[in-house]
């Protein structure tokens with residue numbers, strides 16, 4: 001009996017446990033502590049961004065970004081429709097209105113649709129997802145944002161380490177966010193990071209994330225805050241994970257290349273592309289079938305104790321967002337109906353990949 005193969009399980013490096021033991025020894029389990037500072041510094045060094053705040057989740061980071069952009073009840077916020085709920089739920093937390101924008105052939109946000117949405121809706125901000133670790137068309141999107149005065153927030157939850165034009169995704173917008181949820185390319189067991197070139201904004205984010213406590217000996221509050229900071233214990237795991245991030249990216253890219261090579265003879269498979277001038281982290285290997293039923297493949301893998309999944313169901317199709325404004329939609333709907341995510345864990349072995357490809361081939365017949 002072999003063990004279950006998960007989609008993208010945690011993969012610890014050599015030092016995480018040791019750092020956690022250091023935290024235990026110091027008893028700075030929480031709140032905050034030296035590892036939070038070290039974790040923030042390591043993300044800054046890796047991505048080249050100026051300022052970073054470690055938070056309890058990627059969703060919390062997006063929520064703070066919206067708050068700091070001044071998004072409030074009644075405002076419109078554009079967002080990639082082809083994404084995960086954590087990307088857009090904070091729009092509702094703020095009482096704002098989402099304006100969903102479809103994908104193009106890159107699977108990521110379609111700049112033309114976005115421009116149309118800007119013309120008609122005048123959104124205050126855009127939440128741009130870099131899906132499955134591949135960069136969106138940043139040049140076009142950044143210039144549309146500048147032209148219409150839309151504040152760019154990059155949801156780089158899945159794309160930590162992905163590069164566009166020599167720069168890290170997450171560092172193009174006024175804010176970027178990363179996630180360290182359990183299945184991301186690296187994990188703290190749950191966590192996120194808000195990054196920005198604006199150091200003052202990050203200082204403000206830290207305040208809002210700690211109940212917006214004012215500097216006074218007692219607990220003084222003049223504005224609404226949240227309990228969104230990351231604990232020192234989890235940051236210790238993050239420091240260890242950052243040490244292996246480079247290796248994890250190479251391994252994810254290698255897994256993608258191996259799937260491609262092993263399934264090369266199957267003409268009806270299309271892989272998620274990488275836009276020009278970019279280098280994704282291939283967080284998950286994703287593909288679409290021209291003809292075959294993705295659910296049949298997913299079920300066949302499941303029978304062999306192998307986890308795979310459909311692509312994200314677009315937000316404009318979600319009952320939660322019934323009646324929401326949406327620009328286009330057919331491209332992401334089509335991808336959703338034809339695509340799957342293959343297991344992409346960085347600790348997988350060659351034999352696992354071969355077995356998965358064999359089952360995929362069988363199920364397609």
Ligand SMILES: *Cc1c(COP(=O)(O)O)cnc(C)c1O
Nearest residue numbers: 057058059084086087157179181
């Ligand atoms: C994981 C993810 C998030 C949210 O991150 P959490 O840390 O789980 O809150 C947001 N957007 C996308 C695209 C994600 O994949």
